[in-house]
Structures are given as C-alpha cells and as structure tokens.
Amino acid sequence: MAESVELPGRLAILPFRNKVLLPGAFIRIRCTSHSSVKLVEQELWQREEKGLIGILPVRDAAEMTSMDSVLSQGVGSESGERSSKVQISTSDNHKVDGKSHPEVIHWHKRGVAARALHLSRGVEKPSGRVTYIVVLEGLCRFNVEELSTRGPYCTAKISSLEMTKAEMEQVEQDPDFVTLSRQFKATAMELISLLEQKQKTGGRIKVLLETLPLHKLADIFVASFEMSLEEQLSMLDSVDPKVRLSKATELVDRHLQSIRVAEKITQKVEGQLSKSQKEFLLRQQMRAIKEELGDNDDDEDDLAALERKMQSAGMPSNIWKHAQRELRRLKKMQPQQPGYNSSRVYLELLADLPWQKASEEQELDLKAAKDRLDCDHYGLAKVKQRIIEYLAVRKLKPDARGPVLCFVGPPGVGKTSLASSIAAALGRKFVRISLGGVKDEADIRGHRRTYIGSMPGRLIDGLKRVGVCNPVMLLDEIDKTGSDVRGDPASALLEVLDPEQNKSFNDHYLNVPYDLSKVIFVATANRVQPIPPPLLDRMEVIELPGYTAEEKLRIAMQHLIPRVLDQHGLNSEYLQIPEAMVKLVIQRYTREAGVRNLERNWAALARAAAVRVAEQDQAVSVSKDVHKLASPLLDNRLAEGAEMEMEVLPMGVNNNEISTAFKISSRLVVDEAMLEKILGPPRFDDREAADRVATPGVSVGLVWTNFGGEVQFVEATAMIGNGELHLTGQLGDVIKESAKIALTWVRARAADLKLAPAEEKNVLQGRDIHIHFPAGAVPKDGPSAGVTLVTALVSLFSQKCVRADTAMTGEMTLRGLVLPVGGIKDKILAAHRHGIKRVILPERNLKDLVEVPASVLSNLEILLAKRMEDVLEQAFDGVSPWRQLSKL
Ligand SMILES: Nc1ncnc2c1ncn2[C@@H]1O[C@H](COP(=O)(O)OP(=O)(O)OP(=O)(O)O)[C@@H](O)[C@H]1O
The missing domain is CATH 1.20.58 (Methane Monooxygenase Hydroxylase; Chain G, domain 1)
Incomplete structure (x- = not known):
C-alpha cells in the first residue's frame, strides 16, 4: 500500500479524461496519443528508477456543471480553496487522450501523484505506431500551482496536499x-x-x-x-x-x-421464475394425461407442420407425389404402431433435403480467387495454376462437365484446405465426406428402408447437412475405400462421379432419384495405386508432393503460427516464436512430408503459453474478486473508457500481486529450453544414419509410403545354418522376391566381388542369412528396395560399412540391371529431411529430377546407376573393387 512519498516540485502530467485516480487505487492505461506516449517514454521508460507522474482529471466543457468555478489559463494559485478547476484553451498543438480539442477543456486543479508499477511497449501493425501499457498506483494528492502545456506533454509546478505525521x-x-x-x-x-x-x-x-x-x-x-x-x-x-x-x-x-x-429485486424475480416452472410442469402433466387418453391433437399439429415443411422444400413434382402418398399413409397410422417413426423420419429427410435451394454462385473473379489461394496457401504454384484453369473454364461455361479434381499427396500437404479454398472462391458451401475405411456399398448408397436402423448414404446425409444442392463436396481419402462381401463402394462412386449418371443418383434409403449434377466433386487420396482404374479414369490427378524444410519454414511463419495463436486466443504480443526456433522444430521434432505435426507442435506451445496467460489472468481476477465485491457495476463503468482503455484495480492488492498480474503484457519468447520443456527432448537428429550403418550389413534405402517418401534401413546378418534366407518386417510378396533376387545375384557374383574365400566360392556355406526391415509394425512392399538389399548383403559379406551419407533406391533385375522406380521427388525430399548428402538413383529416373526443387538438389549429390556395380561403387568408401566390373 502507498507509503508516504516525497514529491518533487514539478511533475509531468498525464491528463485523465472524465475519470479520477484516488490514492491507493491502481489503473492500467493504454497510452496511444502522441503526448502520452512521449510522456511515458521520457518520464518512465527511459529512466532506470521508478518514475513519478501526476494524474490530473480533465473534462470537456459539456461535462461542467454550473457549480464549477473556472479559473483562467495556466495558473490556479489565486483560487485557493474556492475552486479546484483550471481552464485551458488548447488551441496549440497539445492533445488530450489522443484527440485534439479546439474547444475549451477543463483541468482539475488537484491531482494524484502516481508511481509506475509496470510498463510494456508495443508496436501496432501495420501503422508501426508505438503504444505503452502502464500500470500506475495512486500515491498522494497534490495541488497544481502552475500548469504548462508547452513541450511535447504537460508539466506542472505542484505542492503536496499530504499531511505531516504530526498533523x-x-x-x-x-x-x-x-x-x-x-x-x-x-x-x-x-x-x-x-x-x-x-x-x-x-x-x-x-x-x-x-x-x-x-x-x-x-x-x-x-x-x-x-x-x-x-x-x-x-x-x-x-x-x-x-x-x-x-x-x-x-x-x-x-x-x-x-x-x-x-437483492430484493432478485428475490422477486426468483419467485416469479418458480411460478413459471410450476406452469411448465403442469403443462407436461396435462400432455401426459392427454396421451394416456389417446388424444392426438399434438401429433396432428406436428404432421401439419411436417406437411408445410415438405411443401416448402421445393421437391420435383414426381417426388412430391411420392412424399404425399407416404404422408397419407402416416396420417392413418397410430404413433404407437410399428413403422410410424421410421416413416416419419423418412419424410423429415425428404423435407430437409435441398431439392432446389442452392448457394448463389457469385460472378467468379479469377484475380480474387488467385489471391484467396495465395493467401491461404504458401507455394504450390503448379497446383494453384491448375485450380485457376479449372475455375476459368467454369467461369466461361458454368454448366461445363469439368473433370473431377483429385489431389494426391501425403497427409498434411494441404489437400483438404485447397478444396475448401475452391469452394470459397466459387462462393459455394463446402462439405467433406470421409471415405476412409468405407467397405460397405450401403455407406455410399444407403440401406433399403426395409432394414431396421436403415440410414441414407453418406452423400445424401452430407447434402442434408450442408443444406444446398450445389456445394463443393470433398470425397476425402478416396484411396481408402475397400470392398468385401457387403459390396464395392468404388462402383457406387463410379455412378456418383459420372456426369451422365449422377443426374438421377439412386440412394436406396431415399428410394427416389436425386440430382447430384450441380455438386462439384473434389477428391483427395494419399496414393494413386489403390484407386480402382475405372474410378481413377473419371478424375484428374493433381499431385502434391511433400514440402522442403525451407517451404515448411515459410508456411509455419506465414500461416500456421498466426493461425494457431489466434485459435488459442493469443497473439505475438503474448508469444513470440523466433525464426531460428521454427527451424529447430522442423529439423528436430518433425520429419514428415506435410506440416500437420508441425502445426501440432505450435499448438502445444500455444497451449502452454495460454496456461501461463490464463494463470496470470486468474491472479488478476482474484484481485478483481475483492473489487467486484464492492462494486458489481464496475465492469460496465470500465467499458465506458474512451480513448484511454482504463482499468482501476482493486483495493487491498499488494504491489507484487499487481506486477505479477500485469506480467501478461510481457511476452513469452520461445527458446531452446522452452522447446525441450514443452515438446520434450528432440526426436530426430542427423546422426541417425551414421549410427545405424556403423556396422557392416546395413544399408540406407529410400521408399515411398502413404506418408510420402521415407528413409528405410535394411539390416542383414549371418549365422550358423544351412543356407536359408529369413525375412522379417511385415514384407509383401514383391519385396520378398526382391530379397531372393538380391541374394542370388550376390551369390552368383561372390567370387568376382571377392566375398567368399576362393576355395569355397559359396557365401552361404554353413550359414543362414536374416534380412530385416526395421519399423517392423509397418507393412512394406514394392520392388524399389532391390539395390538396397544387394548393398546390405555385399556389406555383410565383405565386412565393409556402407557410407552413412548415401541413400539409394531402384529395382534390380536378376542380371544386375537397375530399373527406374516411382516417387522420386518424395524420396529425395525424405533424404534431404534426414540430412542425407548423396542419393543413388536409377539412371532412367534422371527425367524425374526436374520436379525436385532446386534448393534441395543443390544440397545433394545425385549419383545415377545403370547397373548394380555402379551402385556398389558409389555406396562404399575407399578403393572400390567393383569399378572394373562395371566396365566389363
Ligand atoms: N502450402 C500451405 N500453406 C499454408 N498452410 C498449409 C499448406 N499446406 C498445408 N497447410 C496447412 O496444413 C494443415 C493440414 O492440411 P490439410 O488438412 O489440408 O492436409 P491434407 O493434405 O488434407 O491431409 P490428409 O491427407 O491427412 O487429409 C492445414 O491447417 C493447412 O491449412
């Protein structure tokens, strides 16, 4: 609490418009005007010791009453006790509370000296204007002897009004x-x-x-x-x-x-409330009695309402006739009768479906659409270009049967959000239908109403949810549909995506045709291969490969971090994430092709920051408790604050509490220690490959998975046995065959490669070979591990370590030819993410390198191999016994 203070003879004066600070109270002021910012800067911010300033109430002329006696400008000393107002015409450049006041304003002659407890500085965007938030504690009253408005802010000659201890x-x-x-x-x-x-x-x-x-x-x-x-x-x-x-x-x-x-009023209101509650209970009882007596008035009302709803649904005439038939049947039924409810639910669906209602498509502005795509997504130039072309065609021919766009790429690369941007650009509503794991045709087409618990299919359900007949409908994860005894959802989708057939889409539950031709379909998939060819044929595939570290950095800085902060009620004033820390999170905490985990990491940081801010808020609210206790109306009063956002803090709060409470405005800057505390120890480092290939028999491959490109280690080991090959790591048939081919090739070349003692010539003599693909829980398949398998075996038999900075991919024939493989761009991006420096590729994959960003290629040495010997030559360090072979 304010102890007695010695006041200086002159104080800088902060005008306080139509408000008063009393000694012992606290205020939080946001200074935005030129003069108040200057005052805070010179009197408080730039001083090391805690500064004192004077808070002097000012009033507009309109606020004055006839009781106020007004003195002349500048001086109030002759007023004595008679009056306490100083009138100053601020015709000079002086401003009060950020507003210039050409009219007369009135300065009160008494003010309160205040001490700054906390200061924080902010810069408004985009104006770059500097503002301050100051927490002040009122100390003691003073009298203004002489007020000067010259200079950037007011100052006053003052005298203290505090009594001495003896007095x-x-x-x-x-x-x-x-x-x-x-x-x-x-x-x-x-x-x-x-x-x-x-x-x-x-x-x-x-x-x-x-x-x-x-x-x-x-x-x-x-x-x-x-x-x-x-x-x-x-x-x-x-x-x-x-x-x-x-x-x-x-x-x-x-x-x-x-x-x-x-209190009296509240009691009265409560009394009335309980009366209305009683009435409600009574009504409920009456209804129950009526039902007992078979009085169906309410049901009749409900059915009439349903009929009105059906009439306004805009059904085509044939469907309207069908619905009326159904309604007549329903009217004849008793509510307790079986089938009553299902019939009613069915009619509700007919009434709810958007038969005619459509989002009004705005005149398509391609420039605005492009800006929107650019604003929502960083990079992806080719994809955006294709979307703009698609929209341009729609603009010229709105009813054109354009292709169904299918975005294919690893998770978190922006497929879903691109589709929603298309909807926004077209001014249409957006609805997402998840097809992941759909194995039953009824999920698409609905169940026949004869089944108990029958439901419409996901498409009709989506249309009911979105409420318009022309939304952009996203068929998410179209590659994850499967088929079993319950039918093939993909074949139902064929009908949906075929512009000739979807005019009268037949949902089994609906049992009347529905026109899907106004819907714009967009699909997403992680991979193309699982999509049945006839379905794929109806779509135009647009590939979205993973992002490079540089792209992720930009996406995080420009999109993810601002969005995550906003979602958590924070902004950069509370939490600042420097670029260096963003890079660190990308390198050490995420190794994905997309940016979803990256987003999760920011969310974790934002949550931690939110807890801190909320805790501090609580400190304020604890203090406010006391305050509110005394003044329930206070919050309204505070809300009235004009230019100065003011908050008077409660009595009885000590200085420490106040400073803690207002540390909120001091922002949290993320550093390495904070990352470790919140996200845990780093999950990845570039030494992983070096550690794994430190022993002979391990090689580094590049594979393509649902999650984009990945680095895959292959481990081989030998043990006493009968020449058998053991394979583990959830391998598919193709990869198992690749392993057999690899072993055969190595055995055939064992002598040339000097892998077995000259007299034996058999590397398998008296031993078994075991090959393992780690991450044993993840299923793997495909032929592209051929060269990696051979390299691991050669390393095992020659007891030479493979280079840790080199990864490879390629199919190998039995004769040692290296054949091209797919997913080159994703694989190279994965190698780059893992800190690999050299990548061995099949020579015929050279053409695919054009798709790889130059910034990635410039950091990698790409080595092309035609034959297996070329691979071996590059994969091992030092003198290579295989160089001559490749020349053979
Ligand atoms: N280029 C980008 N610019 C800005 N934000 C992006 C970009 N790419 C992805 N994002 C953001 O990453 C998040 C994940 O994207 P989205 O959900 O669209 O991924 P997805 O590819 O559909 O993934 P999934 O296959 O798992 O459905 C979203 O918040 C999205 O806005």
Whole structure:
C-alpha cells in the first residue's frame, strides 16, 4: 500500500479524461496519443528508477456543471480553496487522450501523484505506431500551482496536499474524527458482511480495515464503487481527513442500500421464475394425461407442420407425389404402431433435403480467387495454376462437365484446405465426406428402408447437412475405400462421379432419384495405386508432393503460427516464436512430408503459453474478486473508457500481486529450453544414419509410403545354418522376391566381388542369412528396395560399412540391371529431411529430377546407376573393387 512519498516540485502530467485516480487505487492505461506516449517514454521508460507522474482529471466543457468555478489559463494559485478547476484553451498543438480539442477543456486543479508499477511497449501493425501499457498506483494528492502545456506533454509546478505525521496525529485525536471513524468502520463492516454472505469473500478487506489508517482506506474503499465524476472529484478534493471520512461513509452507505434493493429485486424475480416452472410442469402433466387418453391433437399439429415443411422444400413434382402418398399413409397410422417413426423420419429427410435451394454462385473473379489461394496457401504454384484453369473454364461455361479434381499427396500437404479454398472462391458451401475405411456399398448408397436402423448414404446425409444442392463436396481419402462381401463402394462412386449418371443418383434409403449434377466433386487420396482404374479414369490427378524444410519454414511463419495463436486466443504480443526456433522444430521434432505435426507442435506451445496467460489472468481476477465485491457495476463503468482503455484495480492488492498480474503484457519468447520443456527432448537428429550403418550389413534405402517418401534401413546378418534366407518386417510378396533376387545375384557374383574365400566360392556355406526391415509394425512392399538389399548383403559379406551419407533406391533385375522406380521427388525430399548428402538413383529416373526443387538438389549429390556395380561403387568408401566390373 502507498507509503508516504516525497514529491518533487514539478511533475509531468498525464491528463485523465472524465475519470479520477484516488490514492491507493491502481489503473492500467493504454497510452496511444502522441503526448502520452512521449510522456511515458521520457518520464518512465527511459529512466532506470521508478518514475513519478501526476494524474490530473480533465473534462470537456459539456461535462461542467454550473457549480464549477473556472479559473483562467495556466495558473490556479489565486483560487485557493474556492475552486479546484483550471481552464485551458488548447488551441496549440497539445492533445488530450489522443484527440485534439479546439474547444475549451477543463483541468482539475488537484491531482494524484502516481508511481509506475509496470510498463510494456508495443508496436501496432501495420501503422508501426508505438503504444505503452502502464500500470500506475495512486500515491498522494497534490495541488497544481502552475500548469504548462508547452513541450511535447504537460508539466506542472505542484505542492503536496499530504499531511505531516504530526498533523495527522493531531487529527486522529480530534473527537469528531474518532466518531466519524467509528461510523465509517461500522458501515464498511456491514457492507462486507453482506457481501460475504453472498460471495464468501472479503476476508482480505476485513484485514485492511484493521490495519490501514482509516483516512487512507476511505480513498481505497470508494475507488471501487460506482461513482459519478462529480463524486469522484469531490473525494479527490477532500483534503481534510474528516471531510473525506464523512463522504466515504455516505458513499459506502449508499452502496449498501443499492445492494439491498438489488437483492430484493432478485428475490422477486426468483419467485416469479418458480411460478413459471410450476406452469411448465403442469403443462407436461396435462400432455401426459392427454396421451394416456389417446388424444392426438399434438401429433396432428406436428404432421401439419411436417406437411408445410415438405411443401416448402421445393421437391420435383414426381417426388412430391411420392412424399404425399407416404404422408397419407402416416396420417392413418397410430404413433404407437410399428413403422410410424421410421416413416416419419423418412419424410423429415425428404423435407430437409435441398431439392432446389442452392448457394448463389457469385460472378467468379479469377484475380480474387488467385489471391484467396495465395493467401491461404504458401507455394504450390503448379497446383494453384491448375485450380485457376479449372475455375476459368467454369467461369466461361458454368454448366461445363469439368473433370473431377483429385489431389494426391501425403497427409498434411494441404489437400483438404485447397478444396475448401475452391469452394470459397466459387462462393459455394463446402462439405467433406470421409471415405476412409468405407467397405460397405450401403455407406455410399444407403440401406433399403426395409432394414431396421436403415440410414441414407453418406452423400445424401452430407447434402442434408450442408443444406444446398450445389456445394463443393470433398470425397476425402478416396484411396481408402475397400470392398468385401457387403459390396464395392468404388462402383457406387463410379455412378456418383459420372456426369451422365449422377443426374438421377439412386440412394436406396431415399428410394427416389436425386440430382447430384450441380455438386462439384473434389477428391483427395494419399496414393494413386489403390484407386480402382475405372474410378481413377473419371478424375484428374493433381499431385502434391511433400514440402522442403525451407517451404515448411515459410508456411509455419506465414500461416500456421498466426493461425494457431489466434485459435488459442493469443497473439505475438503474448508469444513470440523466433525464426531460428521454427527451424529447430522442423529439423528436430518433425520429419514428415506435410506440416500437420508441425502445426501440432505450435499448438502445444500455444497451449502452454495460454496456461501461463490464463494463470496470470486468474491472479488478476482474484484481485478483481475483492473489487467486484464492492462494486458489481464496475465492469460496465470500465467499458465506458474512451480513448484511454482504463482499468482501476482493486483495493487491498499488494504491489507484487499487481506486477505479477500485469506480467501478461510481457511476452513469452520461445527458446531452446522452452522447446525441450514443452515438446520434450528432440526426436530426430542427423546422426541417425551414421549410427545405424556403423556396422557392416546395413544399408540406407529410400521408399515411398502413404506418408510420402521415407528413409528405410535394411539390416542383414549371418549365422550358423544351412543356407536359408529369413525375412522379417511385415514384407509383401514383391519385396520378398526382391530379397531372393538380391541374394542370388550376390551369390552368383561372390567370387568376382571377392566375398567368399576362393576355395569355397559359396557365401552361404554353413550359414543362414536374416534380412530385416526395421519399423517392423509397418507393412512394406514394392520392388524399389532391390539395390538396397544387394548393398546390405555385399556389406555383410565383405565386412565393409556402407557410407552413412548415401541413400539409394531402384529395382534390380536378376542380371544386375537397375530399373527406374516411382516417387522420386518424395524420396529425395525424405533424404534431404534426414540430412542425407548423396542419393543413388536409377539412371532412367534422371527425367524425374526436374520436379525436385532446386534448393534441395543443390544440397545433394545425385549419383545415377545403370547397373548394380555402379551402385556398389558409389555406396562404399575407399578403393572400390567393383569399378572394373562395371566396365566389363
Ligand atoms: N502450402 C500451405 N500453406 C499454408 N498452410 C498449409 C499448406 N499446406 C498445408 N497447410 C496447412 O496444413 C494443415 C493440414 O492440411 P490439410 O488438412 O489440408 O492436409 P491434407 O493434405 O488434407 O491431409 P490428409 O491427407 O491427412 O487429409 C492445414 O491447417 C493447412 O491449412
């Protein structure tokens, strides 16, 4: 609490528009005007010691009452006790609260010296304007002797109005003061007990009542009440402790009365509420009795409502006839009869489906669509170009039967969000139908109504949800549909995607044709291969490969971080994530082709920051408890703050609490230690490959999975046995065959490669070979591991380690030819992510390198192999015994 302070002769003055700060109260001011920013900068920010400033109330002319006597400009000394207002015409460049006031404004002659408890500086975007948030504590009253508005901000010659200790002791012995103190204490205690009963707080105020001098407490206590400006000013002007106590008693008493009145009103309202609750219960009982008696009035009402809904659904005439038939049947049924409910649910669906209702397609503005795509997604130039072409065709021929776009790529590369951007660009609604794991044809076409629990298919359900007949419908994960005894969903999708057939799509549940031709379909898939060829034939595949580290950095900085902060109610004022930390997270915490995990990591950081901010908020709200206790109306009053966003903090809060509470405005800057604390120890480092291939028999392959390109280690080991080959790691048939081919090739070349003792010539003599593909839980298949398998075996038999910085991919024939493979771009991106420096590729994959970003290629050495010997030559360090072979 404010101890006695020695005031300087002159103070910088911060005008406080139509508000008053009393000693012992706290305010939080956001300074945005030129003069207040200058004042804070020069008087508080640039000083090392805690600065003092004067807070002086100012009022517009309109606020003045006839009681106010106004003095002439600049000086108020001759006013004495007669008046406490200083009138200044601010015709110079001086501004108050950020507004220039050509009219007369009135400065109060008394103010309160305040000490800054906390300061924070911010820069507004995009204007670059500097603003400050200052937390001030009111200390003591002063009198303005002379006010100067020259300079960037006001200053005033002042004199303190604080009593000396001796003067105060004398006052305290005055019998009038003693009586007044008792009265104040009694009224205050009454108020506290009343509030305590309601909110079970107030203990802290009680303690204050016992410990603080009452004349000081009078200020603090009333600071939390709803008071008119006149009352606040009169409190400020009450220099005499007796006058102050008497006014404070009056205010506390008035507050007490207003709470009592409010309580009475609440009780009355509660009484009325219980009456209406009774009525509600009565109505419920009446309804139950009616039902018992078979009185169906309500059902008839409901059916009439359903009929009206069906009429306004805009069904085509043939469907309307069908619906009417069904409704007639329903009307003849009793609600308890079997089939009543299902028939009703069916009619509800017919009434809810958007038969005619469509989003009004705006005039397509290609430039705006391009801007939208650019704004939502970084990079992806080719994909965006293709989307713009697609939209351009729609613009010229709105009813064109364009191809169905199918975005194919690893998870988290933006397939879904691109589709939703297309919808936004077209001004249509967007609905996503997830097809992952759909194995039953009924999921697409619905169940026949004869089945119990029958439902419409996902498409009709999606249309009902979206409520328009022309949405952009995303068929998500179209590659994950399977087929079993329950039918083939892919064949149902054939009908959906065929513009000739989807005009009258037949959902088994609906049992009437529905026109899907106005729907724009977009599909997504992780891989093309599992999509049945006839379905693939109806779509145009647009590939979205994974992102490079540089692209991820840009996406994170420009899109993910701002979005995640926003989702968590934060902004860069609270949490700052420097670029270096973003790079670190990309390298050490994520190794994915897309950016989904990256987004998750930012979300984890944002959550941690949100907890911190919320905890601090709680500190403020704990303090506010006390405040609210005394003034339930306070929040409204604060909301009225004009240019200055002001918040008066409660009484009885100590300085530490206040500083803690306002550390919110000091932002959290993410550093390495914070990353480790929140995200855990780094998950990846570039030494992984080096550690894994440190022993002979291990090679580094590049494979293509559902998640994009991946680095795949292949381990081979030998043991005593009978020449058998063991394979583990959830391998498919193709990869198993590749392993057999690899072993055969190595055995055939064992002598040339000097892999077996000359006399034996058989590498398998007396031993078994075991080849394992780690990450044993993940199924693997495909021929592209051929060269990696041979390299691992040669390394095992020659007892030479493979180079740790080299990864490879390629199919190998039995004769040692290296054949081209797919997914080159993704594989190279994966190698780059893992810190690999050299990549061995089949020579015929050279053409695929054009797709790889130059920034990645410049960091990698690409080695092309025609035959297996070329691969071996590059894969091992030092003198290569295989060089001559390749020349053979
Ligand atoms: N180029 C990009 N620019 C900005 N944000 C992106 C970009 N690519 C992906 N994102 C963001 O990454 C997140 C994941 O994207 P999205 O859900 O579209 O991935 P997806 O490819 O559909 O994945 P899945 O195959 O798992 O459905 C989204 O928040 C998306 O906005």
